[in-house]
Amino acid sequence: xxxxxxxxxxxxxxxxxxxxxxxxxxxxxxxxxxxxxxxxxxxxxxxxxxxxxxxxxxxxxxxxxxxxxxxxxxxxxxxxxxxxxxxxxxxxxxxxxxxxxxxxxxxxxxxxxxxxxxxxxxxxxxxxxxxxxxxxxxxxxxxxxxxxxxxxxxxxxxxxxxxxxxxxxxxxxxxxxxxxxxxxxxxxxxxxx
Amino acid sequence: xxxxxxxxxxxxxxxxxxxxxxxxxxxxxxxxxxxxxxxxxxxxxxxxxxxxxxxxxxxxxxxxxxxxxxxxxxxxxxxxxxxxxxxxxxxxxxxxxxxxxxxxxxxxxxxxxxxxxxxxxxxxxxxxxxxxxxxxxxxxxxxxxxxxxxxxxxxxxxxxxxxxxxxxxxxxxxxxxxxxxxxxxxxxxxxxx
Numbered sequence: 001x002x003x004x005x006x007x008x009x010x011x012x013x014x015x016x017x018x019x020x021x022x023x024x025x026x027x028x029x030x031x032x033x034x035x036x037x038x039x040x041x042x043x044x045x046x047x048x049x050x051x052x053x054x055x056x057x058x059x060x061x062x063x064x065x066x067x068x069x070x071x072x073x074x075x076x077x078x079x080x081x082x083x084x085x086x087x088x089x090x091x092x093x094x095x096x097x098x099x100x101x102x103x104x105x106x107x108x109x110x111x112x113x114x115x116x117x118x119x120x121x122x123x124x125x126x127x128x129x130x131x132x133x134x135x136x137x138x139x140x141x142x143x144x145x146x147x148x149x150x151x152x153x154x155x156x157x158x159x160x161x162x163x164x165x166x167x168x169x170x171x172x173x174x175x176x177x178x179x180x181x182x183x184x185x186x187x188x189x190x191x192x193x
Numbered sequence: 194x195x196x197x198x199x200x201x202x203x204x205x206x207x208x209x210x211x212x213x214x215x216x217x218x219x220x221x222x223x224x225x226x227x228x229x230x231x232x233x234x235x236x237x238x239x240x241x242x243x244x245x246x247x248x249x250x251x252x253x254x255x256x257x258x259x260x261x262x263x264x265x266x267x268x269x270x271x272x273x274x275x276x277x278x279x280x281x282x283x284x285x286x287x288x289x290x291x292x293x294x295x296x297x298x299x300x301x302x303x304x305x306x307x308x309x310x311x312x313x314x315x316x317x318x319x320x321x322x323x324x325x326x327x328x329x330x331x332x333x334x335x336x337x338x339x340x341x342x343x344x345x346x347x348x349x350x351x352x353x354x355x356x357x358x359x360x361x362x363x364x365x366x367x368x369x370x371x372x373x374x375x376x377x378x379x380x381x382x383x384x385x386x
Contacts, residue, residue, distance in 0.1 A: 040276055040277045040280040040283065040284035040285070041273055041274070041276045041277070041300070042274055042276075043300075074274075076274055076275050080234055081234070081235055081269055081275065081278060081279070081312045081314075081331075082269050082274065082275020082276075082278050083233055083234045083235075083275075083278065083279060084233045084234070085274060085275050085276065085278060085279075086274070086276060086278075086280070087233040087279070087280075090233065091233035092233070107234070107236075119274045121274075138274075
């Protein structure tokens with residue numbers, strides 16, 4: 001199955017290639033326009049990205065596709081009332097990711113519970129037409145005391161999954177591809193498409 | 194104590210007057226500009242509103258003040274990964290509130306847990322200068338099966354606080370002023386200013 005990934009995020013592309021080994025994944029072309037995401041829910045954003053990418057590919061795409069895959073994901077921190085959540089990518093956009101990680105940790109009240117979860121919502125858009133299919137995955141964990149590790153991407157250096165003592169960025173893809181939010185969403189998606 | 198409320202929301206003004214009986218509350222003038230809120234966290238937004246309103250009042254205000262009070266609040270739904278949360282006001286802005294309430298209920302998966310919480314973060318800005326003081330309040334509950342009640346405002350018709358069987362919009366201010374997120378945030382604030 002040939003899928004277009006509606007994302008310019010290299011980290012996501014690497015993970016999806018590991019998580020969906022039976023699929024051929026095309027990255028979003030560098031020359032294509034940016035993909036909008038301004039929804040209030042992960043699901044809205046995933047749908048918005050899948051719809052946008054499918055419509056664009058219909059007019060400009062250079063290969064046959066079976067579908068378009070879009071991912072909206074984020075880190076939800078209990079003591080920050082679920083934030084940055086759906087705004088994970090938009091929060092402090094002017095900062096590099098490592099500064100963003102430190103900024104997020106700095107926002108935590110000293111005595112706060114550090115519970116957090118990573119959420120991933122996938123939207124699959126059959127090509128050239130057809131209703132979207134959604135799949136969700138969540139992994140519970142907590143915020144690390146400080147950023148650690150160099151693998152993965154995004155907030156991985158500050159997230160310690162439940163049952164582990166190191167961050168996703170320390171644990172790397174062998175662990176992450178088993179229990180991450182994205183891994184779980186992919187498992188759910190594979191049952192449906 | 195004379196406070197400027199950095200909000201055009203009539204419902205909030207009514208509630209704050211009940212919750213802060215020792216305070217004189219001025220509403221945000223109809224002729225004043227809209228107050229921005231584009232942060233990723235309730236606290237960011239409350240700070241942004243308080244700062245904006247204090248700066249504007251310094252230049253254009255027509256009365257002496259002791260401080261500016263800003264409120265950022267929202268409904269966090271567990272099954273929607275904490276959404277609309279900080280985006281509660283921005284979600285589906287084109288809809289009237291009663292349509293918004295129905296749209297939110299329609300987004301709930303059929304078998305989903307209906308746990309939700311209302312969150313309020315207050316920022317108090319001393320006038321004419323001084324560091325902001327923050328106070329938070331939360332009330333746990335669940336989403337109603339359908340909107341009910343005419344009192345209160347915002348998402349009140351679809352929120353049933355824990356321990357009750359009716360919505361905030363049915364229960365009205367006698368209950369709401371005892372246990373709402375805003376009531377709890379006001380209690381915390383009164384200890385500090």
